[in-house]
Amino acid sequence: MRPDDTGRGRPPTMADIAAHLGVSRQLVSLVLRDAPGASDRTRRRVRQVAEQLGYSAHVGARSLRRTRSTDLGVVFTPAHSTEPEIIEHIYPAAAAHGYDLILSAQTAVRATGQAVEELLGHRCAGLIVIGSHLDHAGLRALSRRSPVPVVDVGYGRRNAHYDVVRSAGDVGIAAMVGHLAGLGHRAIAYVDPVAMPAAALRRRGYDRAVRRLGLAADVHAVPGEYVKGDYFDEAGATAGRTLLRRASLPTAVVTPNDHTAVGVLQVLLREGVRVPQDVSVTGFDDAPIARLSSVDLTTVRQDPELMGVAAVRAAVRRIGDAGLAPGEAVVPTALVERGSTAPPGSRRF
């Protein structure tokens, strides 16, 4: 049934491989960690028997004995739309530096702290915390408690306790406003879901761009509660309804979040407003929903690959030299033009 059972109930160990070949366990160890000191013939034989017995190294024993850990701990929120994409790209980034990943989820009933605690038990060399619900004080406490460097991927700012990786939200939004102005838009509204952690930064981008272009600011701030899952979407829908009640619609609506943009979009579509012919709508994140061919949202891409790479790089840097001061990596954004934007008053074929 199982691969070559050694008779014992346990999975095969290096000793089993060694016994099988009539060599010492140390030699097997040498081969399996690619250390010098074994002949090619021996390497082949060891590898073959390992395969045959279905050997798999005991991660626990290895981490127990090893001086240097080769694991990075990652905390993430499974239910979030963009975080899992970062996870996906963080694997190769870590592998490039010789690190494995250990994932730990933070959920509604499982706090960041608990996830971190579990990772520390695995003796990771560093911690990457993605989209934590903790504020600065919480993250600082967490960094103090952690014997290894902590990297926060989110919306934090440079500080003395943990590394920060975030996207250039202000620049991204400003670029979007500039793009719309380039298409000929003059009436560009902005929806501001103020309870969103990154809201302030992105809002600054709008304000700055509008001022520089000499346009009239037209901000629709929507209060709310961040913990509520559908807040983003709801905020867009609310702002959309407000817009519809006005005498005239703007020609473009900029939002700092894809879900908020979809909220606006749906409300407009249901009232017979054409997008992008009558109104252009834009988002932020390039979440999966923005890519749906039916939604086809022009948005600001928060590159998950670059975020992952930057996070790993920050962790590796401080693992290498614990004395270094934590840094701040600002990942550039990219404008993704899709079908929800067009010159004002345009008709499509």
Place this chain on the structure above:
Amino acid sequence: MRPDDTGRGRPPTMADIAAHLGVSRQLVSLVLRDAPGASDRTRRRVRQVAEQLGYSAHVGARSLRRTRSTDLGVVFTPAHSTEPEIIEHIYPAAAAHGYDLILSAQTAVRATGQAVEELLGHRCAGLIVIGSHLDHAGLRALSRRSPVPVVDVGYGRRNAHYDVVRSAGDVGIAAMVGHLAGLGHRAIAYVDPVAMPAAALRRRGYDRAVRRLGLAADVHAVPGEYVKGDYFDEAGATAGRTLLRRASLPTAVVTPNDHTAVGVLQVLLREGVRVPQDVSVTGFDDAPIARLSSVDLTTVRQDPELMGVAAVRAAVRRIGDAGLAPGEAVVPTALVERGSTAPPGSRRF
């Protein structure tokens, strides 16, 4: 900086706690694993010092020594929309049985096999594979290779090698058709994205319901490639455009996937068709997108909590008795009525 440094570069161990109190390491071990044989006073003191030193058990050392593993390995796809929700609910389910979780991602560049291999290195007591891209032969090979029981959460069928957990897709779709018929619909179309793994099962539900109700079957099969990320959405959009080209629209469109439903929805909305006033549209999965207040899709809920509970239960059952034959758990679905359905020809206020 760090919590009470013991002077060594390493994190504190049980021996450190013991030395701090002038007791033996074994006593500390007793207390920390809640074993009998220590006075209340000692328990308090040990716990206090552990806290003070920032002690965290070395998972590796523990798994090395322990007879019985207390970890369940979970393979999942971060980019998928519904799997992360199962992850979220699987934590408490595992905890209820005394198990911790070790997550391992499968991505475009990281095959199921690689994720499993890593988990086996952690010496998990069982493996839960969610939404694997492997077919039955692949899963069978994987189960053979694994020294511990494997549970497949997806679309497999009962077999002798691994446990299967899946939702009752046929029953769910049939219930949806029945619900629409109850609202007065007679022209109920079905979009069939045939490349979707669960497509066949769900299609059977439509066929069965239509036959039972004496309605005319109206199926729009859309071929495609499963690996292509936006296939589901595209399939819906394609089917929607086909429908619009016909002389008359059906009064309801049933789809076996939320993204497909959104594809249909968007195409209809853009052509001025009102949902649900003119046409009702339904999905399957209750993915996050269905809950967006702007989409507000009536759908069939594939309860992620029940899936998680069933998966853990299956794993625990076979961990307890490896001789048991693998089972098949069919998780019931629930109809979630939202705003995309209404009686035919109805006008909302």
Place this chain on the structure above:
DNA sequence: ACATAGAACTGGCACGTGCTAGTTTTTGTC
């Protein structure tokens, strides 16, 4: 044939914990 260096291989200890089998201390009983 002999020394020599390098390649190939082995011995032994340590990592931090769980568990079984002991030993000491406290408690209860007449």
Place this chain on the structure above:
DNA sequence: GACAAAAACTAGCACGTGCCAGTTCTATGT
């Protein structure tokens, strides 16, 4: 206050691996 029994605590080995310090083998040059 002696004795048993229970409670509280300790000794020691084992888990599978990495790494350092040896030891044996093989090739090379004279």
